[in-house]
Amino acid sequence: MRRHLFCVFSLLSLSSVFGQVSYSIPEEMSKGSFVGNIAQDLGLDLKRLKTGKARLHVGSSGEYIELNKERGVLLIKDRIDREALCKQTTPCALHFQIILENPIQFYQVNVEITDINDNAPLFKMSNMSFEISESAVRGAKFVLEKAVDYDVGINGLKGYSLNPSDNFVLKLTDNAVGEKEVEMVLEKTLDREQQERLILTLTAVDGGETQLSGTVKILVTVLDANDNAPVFTESTYKASLIENSPKGTSLMRVTATDLDQGTNGVVTYSISGNTDDILEVFEIHQTSGEIRLIGKVDYEVSKHYLLHVKARDQGGLSDSCKILFDITDVNDNSPVIDLMSTTQSVPEDSPFQTVVAVMNVHDADSDNNGVVKCYLTDSDTFFIENTSKGFYSILTNSDLDRERASEYNITVTCSDEGVPSLSSSVTLTLQISDVNDNPPVFERSSYEAYIVENNTPGLSIFTVKATDSDWNQNARVSYILEDSSVNGVPVSSYVSVSADSGVIHAVRSFDYEQIKDFQFRVKAQDGGSPPLSSNVTVKLMIQDQNDNAPQVLYPVQTGGSLVAEMVPRSADVGYLVTKVVAVDVDSGQNAWLSYKLQKATDRALFEVGLQNGEVRTIRQVTDKDAVKQRLTVIVEDNGQPSRSATVIVNVAVADSFPEVLSEFTDFTHDKEYNENLTFYLVLALAVVSFLFITCVVVIISVKIYRWRQSRILYHSNLPVIPYYPPRYSDTLGTGTLPHVYNYEVCRTTDSRKSDCKFGRAGSQNVLIMDPSSTGTMQRIQSEKSILDEPDSPLEVSSMD
Numbered sequence: 001m002r003r004h005l006f007c008v009f010s011l012l013s014l015s016s017v018f019g020q021v022s023y024s025i026p027e028e029m030s031k032g033s034f035v036g037n038i039a040q041d042l043g044l045d046l047k048r049l050k051t052g053k054a055r056l057h058v059g060s061s062g063e064y065i066e067l068n069k070e071r072g073v074l075l076i077k078d079r080i081d082r083e084a085l086c087k088q089t090t091p092c093a094l095h096f097q098i099i100l101e102n103p104i105q106f107y108q109v110n111v112e113i114t115d116i117n118d119n120a121p122l123f124k125m126s127n128m129s130f131e132i133s134e135s136a137v138r139g140a141k142f143v144l145e146k147a148v149d150y151d152v153g154i155n156g157l158k159g160y161s162l163n164p165s166d167n168f169v170l171k172l173t174d175n176a177v178g179e180k181e182v183e184m185v186l187e188k189t190l191d192r193e194q195q196e197r198l199i200l201t202l203t204a205v206d207g208g209e210t211q212l213s214g215t216v217k218i219l220v221t222v223l224d225a226n227d228n229a230p231v232f233t234e235s236t237y238k239a240s241l242i243e244n245s246p247k248g249t250s251l252m253r254v255t256a257t258d259l260d261q262g263t264n265g266v267v268t269y270s271i272s273g274n275t276d277d278i279l280e281v282f283e284i285h286q287t288s289g290e291i292r293l294i295g296k297v298d299y300e301v302s303k304h305y306l307l308h309v310k311a312r313d314q315g316g317l318s319d320s321c322k323i324l325f326d327i328t329d330v331n332d333n334s335p336v337i338d339l340m341s342t343t344q345s346v347p348e349d350s351p352f353q354t355v356v357a358v359m360n361v362h363d364a365d366s367d368n369n370g371v372v373k374c375y376l377t378d379s380d381t382f383f384i385e386n387t388s389k390g391f392y393s394i395l396t397n398s399d400l401d402r403e404r405a406s407e408y409n410i411t412v413t414c415s416d417e418g419v420p421s422l423s424s425s426v427t428l429t430l431q432i433s434d435v436n437d438n439p440p441v442f443e444r445s446s447y448e449a450y451i452v453e454n455n456t457p458g459l460s461i462f463t464v465k466a467t468d469s470d471w472n473q474n475a476r477v478s479y480i481l482e483d484s485s486v487n488g489v490p491v492s493s494y495v496s497v498s499a500d501s502g503v504i505h506a507v508r509s510f511d512y513e514q515i516k517d518f519q520f521r522v523k524a525q526d527g528g529s530p531p532l533s534s535n536v537t538v539k540l541m542i543q544d545q546n547d548n549a550p551q552v553l554y555p556v557q558t559g560g561s562l563v564a565e566m567v568p569r570s571a572d573v574g575y576l577v578t579k580v581v582a583v584d585v586d587s588g589q590n591a592w593l594s595y596k597l598q599k600a601t602d603r604a605l606f607e608v609g610l611q612n613g614e615v616r617t618i619r620q621v622t623d624k625d626a627v628k629q630r631l632t633v634i635v636e637d638n639g640q641p642s643r644s645a646t647v648i649v650n651v652a653v654a655d656s657f658p659e660v661l662s663e664f665t666d667f668t669h670d671k672e673y674n675e676n677l678t679f680y681l682v683l684a685l686a687v688v689s690f691l692f693i694t695c696v697v698v699i700i701s702v703k704i705y706r707w708r709q710s711r712i713l714y715h716s717n718l719p720v721i722p723y724y725p726p727r728y729s730d731t732l733g734t735g736t737l738p739h740v741y742n743y744e745v746c747r748t749t750d751s752r753k754s755d756c757k758f759g760r761a762g763s764q765n766v767l768i769m770d771p772s773s774t775g776t777m778q779r780i781q782s783e784k785s786i787l788d789e790p791d792s793p794l795e796v797s798s799m800d
Contacts, residue, residue, distance in 0.1 A: 022110040023074070027082035028118060032075055035065060035111065038098065039072025042107055046072050052100035057340045059360065064094060065111060074109075082113045083150040090152050097360075099341050104355050106340065117155035117208025121147040123216035128202070130218065131316030132190055135225030140186040141171070143310065143320045145272065146179075147204035147214055158207035162200055162218075170202075175306070175322055176236050184218070192222040226264040226315020230256040237323040243299040243330055251282075254289040256311030256319055263314040272308040272320065282307055291323065299329040300364040331369040331418025337361050337426045340391075345431040348402040356382070357394040357428055361414050369418035377411040384412065394428070402432040403469045436474040436528025440466040442536040449504065452543045453512040461495065464502040464536060466524035474528040477502075482521040482535065491520040495540065510542045513585055517541040546590040546639020552647040554581040564650040567629075571621045577606065580613035580647055582635040592638035598646065599632035606651070608633050615649060625653050 023036045039046055048054075049069045056067050066077035086092030094111040125145050132142070149157040160182055162170045167188045173181045182202075190198075198220035205213040233255050241251065258265040269289045271282060281295035282305070291307070305325040312318035338360040346354060363370040374392055376384050383397045394410060408430045415423035442464060449462035468475040479502040484491045496505050502522070518540055525533035555565075555578065565578040584591040595613040600606055605625060607618045615631065629651035636644040 020108040020110070022112065024112040024114055025076075025080075026114045026116050027080050028116060029076045029080065031078065035074035035076060037071075037073050038067065038109070042098075044072070046070070048100065052102060052105070055099050056096055057099050057106070057338075057360075058094075058096040059338055065096065067098065074111075080113055082115050082152075083119060085113065087150070088152060097340060099358075101341065104341055104358055106358065115152050115155050117151055117206060117210060117212060119150040119155075120212035121149040121157050121204035121206055121214035123147050123202075123204070123214055125216060127217040127219055129221070130184075131221040131223050132186070133223045133226035133315050133317065134190045134192045135227040136186050136190060136317070137227070138186055138189060140229070140317075142168075142184040142186075142318070143272065143308075144182040144184050144202060144218070145216070146182055147216075149204070149206050151206060151208070155206055155208045158205055161203045161205070163203070164200065167198065168200065168220075176324060179306075190220075190222045192224065196222050198222070221316070223316050226260060226313065226317055228259040228264070228313075229317030230258040230267045230311040230313050230319045232256045232309075232311060232319050232321040235321055237321060239323070239325055240328050241293075241297055241305075241325045242328045243297050244332055245293055245297055247294055247296075249293040251291045251293055251325070252323070254284075254291065254309055254311075254321060254323065256289070256321075258313045258317070260313060260315065264317075266314045267311050268313075270310050270312070272310045278305065278307060281305065284309060297327055299327045299366070300333065303327050329366045329369055331365055331416060331420070331422055333364040333369075334422040334424045335361050335363045335372045335374075335414040335416055337412060337414055337424050339426065339428075342428055343430065345433045346396075346400070347433045347435055348400045348437070349435045350396060350400055352399070353395045353397075355393050355395050356430055357410075358387075359392050359394075359412070359426075360390055361392060362390050363416050365416065365418060369416055371417040372414050373417075374412055374414040377413065378408065381405075381408060382410055400432050402434050402471065403438060406432050406471070408432070434471040434474050436470055436526065436530075436532060438469045438474075439532035439534045440468045440477045440524035440526050441534060442466045442524060444536070446536060447538040449538060449540050450543055451506060451510060451540065453510045453545045454547055455506050455509055457506060457508055459506045461504045461506055461540065462538070464497070464504065464522050464524075464538065466502070466534065466536075468526045470526065470528065474526055476527040477524050478527070480523045480525060482523050484520055486518040486520070487515065491518070494518065495520065497522055504538065504540075512542045512544040512587065513548070515542060544587045544590055546586055546637060546641070546643055548585045548590075549643040550582045550584045550593055550635040550637055550645045552580065552582045552635060552645055554579070555647065555649055557647060564652045565615075566652045566654060567617065567621060568655050569621050569623060569625075569653060570655070571617055573617060573619055575617040575621075577615040577617065577651055578649060580608065580615065580633050580635065580649065582613065582645065582647075584637050584643075586637065586639065590637055590639040594636050594638070596634050596636065597631060598634040599630075601626060601629045601631070605629065606631055615651075621653055627653050629653060 019042055021036070021038065021041045025033075025035055038044075039049060046069070049067075049072055054067060054069055056063075056065065058065070064076070064078050064080050065074050067073075068075055080094075082092050085094075092113045092115075094113065096109055096111075098107045098109060100106065123145060128145055130142055132140070144160075147157055147160070149155075157180070160170050160172070162168060162184065165187075167186065167190060168184045169187045171183045171185045173183065175181050184200075198218075200218040200220065201215055202218055203213055203215045205211055237252065237254060239252050254269065256267050256269070258267050268286050269284050270286065271279060271284050277295075281293065281297065282291055283294050284291050289309075289311075291309075297305075304327060307323040307325070308320055309323060310318050310320045340358045340360055342357040343355075346356060361372050361374060363372050374384055374386075376382055376394070379397070381396065381398050381400075382394055385393050385395060387393050392412075394412070410428040410430060411425055412428070413423055413425045415421050443466070447462065447464055451459070451461050464479065466477050466479070468477055478499045479497045480499065481492060481495070481497045486494055492507070494507055494510075496507055497503070498505070502524075504522075519537055520540070521535050521537055523533050523535050525531050567575060567577050580595055582593055582595075584593060593613075594610050595608045596610070597603065597606065597608040602625065605617060605619060605621070606615055606629070608615055608631075613633070613635070615633070631649040631651060632646055633649060634644050634646050636642050
């Protein structure tokens with residue numbers, strides 16, 4: 001049951017300590033007993049206890065008190081024995097703190113433990129024995145062992161009583177430290193002849209309401225006369241003793257003298273201790289009286305020791321003295337750092353002077369040995385502040401940047417002012433959580449990518465890469481193709497970008513002849529909230545592929561007419577017969593053309609220029625050379641693999657048109673003649689079948705046939721083909737074509753629609769004949785008029 005309640009609030013000037021409250025409770029309260037309404041006494045809301053994760057920081061006080069956050073009260077967690085906790089120290093109190101988080105707050109709580117009378121006086125010895133000479137005079141004193149009562153105050157030891165009291169009375173005296181000494185004083189002389197042994201009972205009582213007592217037997221043996229007791233030179237000895245002195249150290253020597261002689265004058269010494277720890281720390285030599293240190297002396301455990309030394313002669317007489325050792329402190333305790341509350345992680349945008357840890361520092365030494373100062377190894381980013389006596393807070397001293405430092409190891413060092421100084425250190429690990437404050441950054445300011453035309457749709461072209469110096473979700477980069485258009489078509493119809501990898505894929509197959517390059521923009525966006533992004537320009541260039549064969553522009557290959565180049569028999573070596581003109585809509589080396597003579601009627605007569613396509617004679621033309629010469633020229637590009645086209649060049653070796661007319665007529669009418677022959681065979685079969693046709697009809701049919709042949713020769717007008725020697729002369733003396741043959745090429749992306757316009761050449765030796773048509777002469781006249789017009793170009797459509 002609680003006896004007293006004291007509530008004291010101290011509003012400190014420092015922000016980390018918000019108050020102090022004190023309670024007083026008796027010892028031995030049962031578990032769960034009520035200590036105090038801490039929420040009410042501190043003025044805290046119960047919700048604040050829950051949201052602030054209220055907890056007790058007991059330090060080294062032991063967990064005797066617990067906090068009920070639901071009710072806001074302090075309860076007994078474990079039975080409290082004041083004697084075990086504080087021994088004889090008064091007042092006895094528990095000191096702990098209540099810690100709140102978000103924000104960090106703490107309150108100091110002191111719980112005083114009051115004594116109850118639960119310990120009876122106790123004698124360490126089971127009995128005390130005395131040998132007293134019968135010659136002992138009245139007033140002789142015999143020091144008795146004191147009783148120990150672990151209770152304090154009114155419940156402590158109150159007095160003694162002796163029974164029977166015929167020969168002795170008790171006397172209580174105060175020693176140097178205020179303790180009661182018990183002496184048995186001879187009131188009536190002893191007579192060994194009447195009573196050789198006395199048995200006395202010493203009773204010690206306390207002052208509690210329910211008085212408790214303890215007893216011990218005193219055995220008194222009456223000796224023969226020994227009328228002089230030992231006497232110490234001093235009644236009280238004082239000395240200083242440095243703590244941590246080594247065991248075996250000789251401290252001092254006490255001396256007692258006895259005026260008796262013989263065995264009655266032999267004095268022996270002993271320590272009459274009333275606590276076990278005295279006998280564990282000190283010893284006295286039985287005959288010399290030298291006191292030695294046999295245990296450890298610690299200033300922080302006890303600041304002084306009181307020894308009771310007894311000198312006894314052989315006759316049973318004794319005297320006692322007191323030895324008071326004052327312990328001198330040395331700096332043997334390092335500061336103790338107690339982390340009360342720490343923050344594991346703070347965001348990088350935390351404000352200046354954010355509290356990251358609260359700690360308590362104490363040193364068990366005294367004076368300057370216990371004066372402590374703390375500092376940080378990293379004073380640029382953090383600083384330490386003394387919020388109250390023994391309490392420190394660690395705060396931020398600058399802006400935090402996770403990209404610069406994602407983790408800090410904060411080392412706190414606390415040193416005392418002793419000589420030599422002792423120090424302690426503790427390291428806190430603080431994580432800096434990420435905030436999305438960095439946009440993605442591309443590896444390059446712009447990109448150039450290449451792709452060969454006629455690619456497969458979905459082909460991977462290129463990869464753009466952006467990095468984000470943030471962390472986790474804030475650093476996850478997604479790639480987005482920005483909306484734009486290429487030649488009025490959305491860029492998404494040409495390329496796509498992978499959102500995760502940044503790989504750019506071709507959506508369609510590209511044609512270099514339609515589009516050679518285009519630009520688009522890719523956006524890199526992180527996963528933060530709100531997201532940050534950056535853009536980069538990608539230029540995609542289409543590379544040409546050899547997918548178009550060369551197209552022959554000249555000579556023109558027609559279906560119904562025959563184009564022939566005429567070479568005079570007087571032509572010299574190197575005579576320019578004609579020039580094969582071809583184009584390739586590809587580019588680069590895919591459009592580099594070479595010309596080769598594939599087949600020829602007489603390969604020893606003509607050659608073709610590899611680069612220019614010029615057909616020239618390689619020897620002197622003779623009369624033995626055939627009039628009709630047929631050349632097959634192949635035109636190849638330089639692509640891999642190469643593509644080619646062939647053209648047939650008909651050459652007439654003659655000095656005039658009439659000379660070659662019959663040869664080229666038979667040449668052009670072979671097919672027609674074969675067709676007529678088939679017709680006549682069918683007709684012959686019909687004549688055989690129809691025997692009724694008379695010979696007259698046969699004769700008439702033959703005449704009709706000859707008449708038709710004559711008419712065909714008449715309408716062809718072959719003998720009157722005009723001849724223009726000046727226009728077919730070689731102005732340079734090397735052939736029928738000038739060295740420079742000008743032409744204009746008009747190309748589109750579709751090679752089948754290309755047009756070519758030829759300028760008027762200086763000389764054209766061209767023979768066009770169409771024996772199967774009655775319009776041959778008119779066409780020749782028309783072409784002649786075109787050639788005569790200086791500004792009239794010849795338009796030739798390229799063949800597919």
